[in-house]
Amino acid sequence: xxxxxxxxxxxxxxxxxxxxxxxxxxxxxxxxxxxxxxxxxxxxxxxxxxxxxxxxxxxxxxxxxxxxxxxxxxxxxxxxxxxxxxxxxxxxxxxxxxxxxxxxxxxxxxxxxxxxxxxxxxxxxxxxxxxxxxxxxxxxxxxxxxxxxxxxxxxxxxxxxxxxxxxxxxxxxxxxxxxxxxxxxxxxxxxxxxxxxxxxxxxxxxxxxxxxxxxxxxxxxxxxxxxxxxxxxxxxxxxxxxxxxxxxxxxxxxxxxxxxxxxxxxxxxxxxxxxxxxxxxxxxxxxxxxxxxxxxxxxxxxxxxxxxxxxxxxxxxxxxxxxxxxxxxxxxxxxxxxxxxxxxxxxxxxxxxxxxxxxxxxxxxxxxxxxxxxxxxxxxxxxxxxxxxxxxxxxxxxxxxxxxxxxxxxxxxxxxxxxxxxxxxxxxxxxxxxxxxxxxxxxxxxxxxxxxxxxxxxxxxxxxxxxxxxxxxxxxxxxxxxxxxxxxxxxxxxxxxxxxxxxxxxxxxxxxxxxxxxxxxxxxxxxxxxxxxxxxxxxxxxxxxxxxxxxxxxxxxxxxxxxxxxxxxxxxxxxxxxxxxxxxxxxxxxxxxxxxxxxxxxxxxxxxxxxxxxxxxxxxxxxxxxxxxxxxxxxxxxxxxxxxxxxxxxxxxxxxxxxxxxxxxx
Numbered sequence: 091x092x093x094x095x096x097x098x099x100x101x102x103x104x105x106x107x108x109x110x111x112x113x114x115x116x117x118x119x120x121x122x123x124x125x126x127x128x129x130x131x132x133x134x135x136x137x138x139x140x141x142x143x144x145x146x147x148x149x150x151x152x153x154x155x156x157x158x159x160x161x162x163x164x165x166x167x168x169x170x171x172x173x174x175x176x177x178x179x180x181x182x183x184x185x186x187x188x189x190x191x192x193x194x195x196x197x198x199x200x201x202x203x204x205x206x207x208x209x210x211x212x213x214x215x216x217x218x219x220x221x222x223x224x225x226x227x228x229x230x231x232x233x234x235x236x237x238x239x240x241x242x243x244x245x246x247x248x249x250x251x252x253x254x255x256x257x258x259x260x261x262x263x264x265x266x267x268x269x270x271x272x273x274x275x276x277x278x279x280x281x282x283x284x285x286x287x288x289x290x291x292x293x294x295x296x297x298x299x300x301x302x303x304x305x306x307x308x309x310x311x312x313x314x315x316x317x318x319x320x321x322x323x324x325x326x327x328x329x330x331x332x333x334x335x336x337x338x339x340x341x342x343x344x345x346x347x348x349x350x351x352x353x354x355x356x357x358x359x360x361x362x363x364x365x366x367x368x369x370x371x372x373x374x375x376x377x378x379x380x381x382x383x384x385x386x387x388x389x390x391x392x393x394x395x396x397x398x399x400x401x402x403x404x405x406x407x408x409x410x411x412x413x414x415x416x417x418x419x420x421x422x423x424x425x426x427x428x429x430x431x432x433x434x435x436x437x438x439x440x441x442x443x444x445x446x447x448x449x450x451x452x453x454x455x456x457x458x459x460x461x462x463x464x465x466x467x468x469x470x471x472x473x474x475x476x477x478x479x480x481x482x483x484x485x486x487x488x489x490x491x492x493x494x495x496x497x498x499x500x501x502x503x504x505x506x507x508x509x510x511x512x513x514x515x516x517x518x519x520x521x522x523x524x525x526x527x528x529x530x531x532x533x534x535x536x537x538x539x540x541x542x543x544x545x546x547x548x549x550x551x552x553x554x555x556x557x558x559x560x561x562x563x564x565x566x567x568x569x570x571x572x573x574x575x576x577x578x579x580x581x582x583x584x585x586x587x588x589x590x591x592x593x594x595x596x597x598x599x600x601x602x603x604x605x606x607x608x609x610x611x612x613x614x615x616x617x618x619x620x621x622x623x624x625x626x627x628x629x630x631x632x633x634x635x636x637x638x639x640x641x642x643x644x645x646x647x648x649x650x651x652x653x654x655x656x657x658x659x660x661x662x663x664x665x666x667x668x669x670x671x672x673x674x675x676x677x678x679x680x681x682x683x684x685x686x687x688x689x690x691x692x693x694x695x696x697x698x699x700x701x702x703x704x705x706x707x708x709x710x711x712x713x714x715x716x717x718x719x720x721x722x723x724x725x726x727x728x729x730x731x732x733x734x735x736x737x738x739x740x741x742x743x744x745x746x747x748x749x750x751x752x753x754x755x756x
Contacts, residue, residue, distance in 0.1 A: 128504035130460035137480035146481040148447030154424025157414035158200035163207035170196040186445035189224035213242035244293035294333040346370035374413035384410040403439040454745040456734035467494025476522040528574040536560040541594035548573040553591025557611035583634035595648035607645025616729040651688035658683040676709040
């Protein structure tokens with residue numbers, strides 16, 4: 091995926107026909123067309139809203155891609171999610187605690203120490219080590235986050251040495267617990283090089299007790315080494331191998347590919363194909379002579395050289411992704427929605443995902459017509475969620491949204507929501523039941539800002555970021571007038587730089603007036619240079635003019651009620667009564683104001699240091715409204731949070747990074 095994104099960054103033709111967006115332009119673009127009312131879903135329940143702030147259930151975490159166990163402590167288990175980072179269990183996998191990694195995404199097998207249960211390794215491309223069970227992390231210097239060929243992908247202990255393999259196939263060895271590494275050998279190169287996408291090259295390393303090593307490259311093949319990884323023998327030829335299926339226990343070795351399941355009784359020297367009609371993707375060994383193989387939703391058991399149906403675990407809408415056998419024979423199954431547990435050899439399964447939650451909620455949208463319907467997005471981890479009971483339960487969006495930034499309701503069709511998410515713009519036409527990509531692959535750059543023209547059906551503006559991993563060539567506004575069928579550059583008057591087009595807002599009182607708030611650029615942590623202030627357009631977003639705000643650099647968001655626009659800025663909240671032409675100071679914040687929402691004359695604002703503040707006179711006077719809760723006081727390096735108010739003006743929500751989702755009666 092990264093390869094495709096980098097190619098898109100050089101795009102100079104900014105007028106495109108969408109190849110992965112809407113397939114047909116809308117037939118009715120008249121501003122006066124009757125808006126489509128919302129088909130509000132049946133609520134999951136009626137929330138009981140407190141007069142003080144209450145923490146709502148966290149978003150469920152999943153995508154469990156690997157386990158790590160240690161013989162030094164049978165109750166200590168580590169697990170990693172490809173998008174939610176690492177978790178730790180100290181009770182044998184019954185409950186889990188989220189850890190705070192250097193970055194969230196884990197790209198390889200995790201590895202725990204053999205003698206020291208507090209020693210734990212994860213790779214985010216670069217290999218990181220923790221010596222206190224995942225509480226703090228240090229870079230080992232092995233691997234490179236910015237070079238896909240050097241991503242560390244697989245790890246294993248063999249004869250006391252730590253072996254790690256790069257995506258390129260280079261194997262490194264450490265004999266001092268990760269202090270230093272030396273290159274020891276190279277596993278055979280990728281086959282069919284012309285069609286090979288290296289960043290999709292996931293490796294798995296496994297080792298037997300007597301030093302036999304097996305390595306699988308996803309979709310390519312299996313290799314074997316008996317000299318500590320110095321030399322490798324190709325055992326399969328080109329095969330569509332599923333890396334999570336590779337395993338070895340004593341003389342029993344196995345793997346699955348698109349054609350079936352393969353078993354070896356001589357520690358991987360020769361494999362025999364076991365016929366099956368279904369593609370197996372994960373395998374585990376609950377005992378020395380037993381193999382369990384998992385499809386997306388079923389379990390098979392190896393009996394008399396044949397695979398037979400064994401059980402059907404409840405995986406919800408997810409699929410099996412990883413499996414691990416514990417010392418007592420318990421099998422843990424990681425899947426897209428969590429972890430299941432079996433203590434009877436895989437015959438029955440129970441949920442074991444307590445504590446697998448994502449508290450990184452940072453975007454919240456309250457629907458204008460559907461009471462207690464919210465869209466909630468996470469900064470970088472689990473993606474997007476919807477709820478019909480005010481946040482008591484969260485349902486995962488049926489598409490992955492990486493790094494949710496902005497969510498907006500279409501003023502012409504209340505069933506349609508638009509969401510910017512990293513290099514994609516997502517759209518639903520049925521309130522989250524299904525989603526589609528609303529921009530073509532040629533516009534696969536880092537997006538932040540989004541707004542929909544309330545005066546003209548089908549007109550949408552999105553804003554890009556001029557720095558960071560998936561940066562646009564410069565910060566830009568893109569415009570569509572046909573509901574995402576075609577997009578064009580709409581950035582005239584905006585300066586070059588490393589900042590982001592973070593906030594876009596169409597005036598609800600004056601046609602063709604649009605405001606743009608710039609913000610810090612960079613990657614997920616907004617670690618780039620600050621913004622360049624506020625800009626205003628009077629021609630529907632086609633050209634822009636700077637607004638003088640006395641040195642204000644960052645503008646995080648806008649909210650408009652009864653003709654007054656409120657802006658969350660570096661220096662607090664400003665308000666304007668002339669569609670953004672001039673501004674008056676309102677809340678004088680002590681740090682960056684991250685979010686603002688309004689309903690009638692009630693205005694809420696979230697300040698990094700002060701917490702949540704409230705105005706009941708349309709932003710003129712303010713008072714604290716978080717009862718001095720420390721959860722509402724975010725650190726100075728967190729730049730994304732959200733607030734929302736229900737359509738009846740009775741309930742408020744706050745989504746605060748690393749604090750979760752909160753609710754209170756207005």
